[in-house]
Amino acid sequence: MKVLAVNGSHRKGNTETLLKRILDGAASKGAQIELINLMDKNVENCKACMGCEEKGTCNITDDFPKIFEKMANTDVLVLGSPNYFNNVSAVMKNFIDRMNAHWKDPRLEGKKVVLVMPGGQGKESREKGMDAFEQFPKICKMQVVERISPQLDLPKEAQKSQKLMQECFGLGKRIA
Numbered sequence: 001m002k003v004l005a006v007n008g009s010h011r012k013g014n015t016e017t018l019l020k021r022i023l024d025g026a027a028s029k030g031a032q033i034e035l036i037n038l039m040d041k042n043v044e045n046c047k048a049c050m051g052c053e054e055k056g057t058c059n060i061t062d063d064f065p066k067i068f069e070k071m072a073n074t075d076v077l078v079l080g081s082p083n084y085f086n087n088v089s090a091v092m093k094n095f096i097d098r099m100n101a102h103w104k105d106p107r108l109e110g111k112k113v114v115l116v117m118p119g120g121q122g123k124e125s126r127e128k129g130m131d132a133f134e135q136f137p138k139i140c141k142m143q144v145v146e147r148i149s150p151q152l153d154l155p156k157e158a159q160k161s162q163k164l165m166q167e168c169f170g171l172g173k174r175i176a
């Protein structure tokens with residue numbers, strides 16, 4: 001059983017802490033885990049060249065194809081992004097846009113997805129952000145099985161809450 005987490009945060013902050021804790025929980029049940037920080041990867045912007053429409057593959061040769069193959073082959077995909085203006089971060093949105101060649105891939109259909117989106121500006125904003133985040137797995141016909149959107153602002157806030165860390169560990173155990 002594989003659990004892959006993809007982090008769209010622009011910093012080593014709350015999203016990464018939450019993802020790592022979820023992965024720890026999954027690993028405690030024997031899952032094979034991996035965390036990909038998109039900021040550490042070379043994922044270029046979609047150029048809208050429509051190469052994917054013409055030949056079914058993307059013209060850009062960067063880190064994205066390898067990340068996509070890992071996504072297609074994982075049992076559970078954990079996607080993390082901070083809430084930026086009631087939406088996903090620019091890094092996560094860029095990653096999502098690169099899925100234009102792959103969103104109909106049958107390997108994605110029914111795949112279990114967990115969405116993780118901390119936000120610092122209250123419940124309403126966090127709910128709107130999560131609604132936006134959910135569009136991507138829905139379009140790919142993946143199945144959102146868990147979502148977590150805690151109120152967090154400062155970069156090291158997540159790890160200070162034992163309750164939240166336990167919640168994430170438990171979530172990781174449930175999905176493994």
Ligand SMILES: Cc1cc2nc3c(=O)[nH]c(=O)nc-3n(C[C@H](O)[C@H](O)[C@H](O)COP(=O)(O)O)c2cc1C
Pocket residue numbers: 009010011012013014015016081082083084085086087118119120121122125126152153154155
């Ligand atoms: C550019 C920017 C925009 C943000 N917009 C929102 C927002 O609309 N709603 C919200 O709840 N938090 C917003 N935040 C706060 C972050 O979501 C919050 O600090 C989060 O914990 C960051 O996660 P990270 O530490 O993984 O980067 C924003 C932060 C930044 C830097």
